[in-house]
Amino acid sequence: MGTRICFSVFALVVAVFAGWIFRSMREVEPIVAGPGVIEQRMLSAIEPSLANGPGDTPVFELAGTPGGTMLILGGTHPQEIGGVMAAILMVENARVTQGRLIVVPQANRSGFTHTDPMEAYLHRYEIETPAGTRWFRVGMRLTNPAHQWPDPDVFVHQPSLEQMVGHETRNLNRNHPGLARGWLTARVSHALTALAKEAALVLDLHEAQPEYPVINMIVAHENAFETAATASAMLQARRIPIGLSASPKNLHGLSHREFGDHAKVQAILTESANPAMGRFRGRTGEALVVEGRDPNYVRAAALKRLFVGFDERGWPLRLRVARNLASIKEILDAYNDLNPQSPIVVEGIPDYNDVVARGLGAFLQPPPRS
Amino acid sequence: MIDAEMMLMLVYRLLALVVAIMMVVVLWRERDWRAQLFAALVFVPFALRAAGVK
Numbered sequence: 001m002g003t004r005i006c007f008s009v010f011a012l013v014v015a016v017f018a019g020w021i022f023r024s025m026r027e028v029e030p031i032v033a034g035p036g037v038i039e040q041r042m043l044s045a046i047e048p049s050l051a052n053g054p055g056d057t058p059v060f061e062l063a064g065t066p067g068g069t070m071l072i073l074g075g076t077h078p079q080e081i082g083g084v085m086a087a088i089l090m091v092e093n094a095r096v097t098q099g100r101l102i103v104v105p106q107a108n109r110s111g112f113t114h115t116d117p118m119e120a121y122l123h124r125y126e127i128e129t130p131a132g133t134r135w136f137r138v139g140m141r142l143t144n145p146a147h148q149w150p151d152p153d154v155f156v157h158q159p160s161l162e163q164m165v166g167h168e169t170r171n172l173n174r175n176h177p178g179l180a181r182g183w184l185t186a187r188v189s190h191a192l193t194a195l196a197k198e199a200a201l202v203l204d205l206h207e208a209q210p211e212y213p214v215i216n217m218i219v220a221h222e223n224a225f226e227t228a229a230t231a232s233a234m235l236q237a238r239r240i241p242i243g244l245s246a247s248p249k250n251l252h253g254l255s256h257r258e259f260g261d262h263a264k265v266q267a268i269l270t271e272s273a274n275p276a277m278g279r280f281r282g283r284t285g286e287a288l289v290v291e292g293r294d295p296n297y298v299r300a301a302a303l304k305r306l307f308v309g310f311d312e313r314g315w316p317l318r319l320r321v322a323r324n325l326a327s328i329k330e331i332l333d334a335y336n337d338l339n340p341q342s343p344i345v346v347e348g349i350p351d352y353n354d355v356v357a358r359g360l361g362a363f364l365q366p367p368p369r370s
Numbered sequence: 371m372i373d374a375e376m377m378l379m380l381v382y383r384l385l386a387l388v389v390a391i392m393m394v395v396v397l398w399r400e401r402d403w404r405a406q407l408f409a410a411l412v413f414v415p416f417a418l419r420a421a422g423v424k
Contacts, residue, residue, distance in 0.1 A: 003403045003406055004397060004398055004406060007397060007403075007406050007407055007409075007410040008394075008397060008398075008410065010410055011397075011410035011411070011413045011414055011417075014414050015413070015414045015417050015418060018414060018418060018424070019418055019421065019423045019424070022418065022423045022424045023423060114424065146419070146422050146423065146424055148375075148379075149378075149379060149382055150378065150382055183375050184375070
């Protein structure tokens, strides 16, 4: 009887403690609308079935005089935080003098409420600003299984009928263009595709592990290839090496393919190098997630196992975000040169050298007073 | 309105709840302390999934 009571109490204590940790990941970090934001709405304004649910997410709009429209997505894969932070810095700093900029910093918001099981991921990280500390969640690549389950054995992408492994049904970047009457991730995708249809240019910000070949790369739909090639060349000229890759025509569900095919926009995706996502990584603490340092990756680079250089300085978050912001600026400049009839003129994008030198905290708005 | 997706999720959570309850039954029926411990450990994730927390 004694062991039964002991184990029962033990199980309840563990369940309550673990439940408290998991519930705490549903607390939403503040994203502060900067001086250029003219409207903030939720994605459910486009797809009402998402209202008050885990897939509903803020949509920020910045606008000036009439011109073209650009959509920026961060957090399609929530643990790819270099993309999330670049989108947040756009919301909190950018001002649009001509055209319209729509930013969704947490495209798959359900994915921010959990982390990958058995991976010992950090749940949140902090950035110091002059006015106090801001915090952000790390999240995971897929929609939370507590919000969308069960996975099928085989995920059949619509409308291409391409077959993928079952858990990709919770991967937002395999669900595009989405379904109006589908599962949660498909409905989020459907709403984002509707937003993309309002735009002429879409940029989806991602990160990848250093051992992944498509890294420090711009991936572009054929509609966007001229824009992307010009931007890549300009980045190379600025000594910010970012390569260029064509979106494969038979790889379905990805933003750079489906937004181009279905929304008829210039669809571009970027990948920066995030060592916290890789298989060679050691302890996944703030030193790795924020500072991007890991001795295992230094050794892997010495053994030529990586597709990016890696030394003791690592790939800090500030550098990855600076590269993403530089990419946004060059993509916009290239788009404006090639489409002078409907430009998108954005000011206040934090400068690459400033972000690297001063860090992200210098460009984040003060934390809201609770 | 309950759609097919929500119905599937409810069935899944009910199954998780059934397993969690079975683990409690095993914990209190078994005489071997190792089997009791295993039941206690297995109970945790199923209870959390049934509650929709994880």
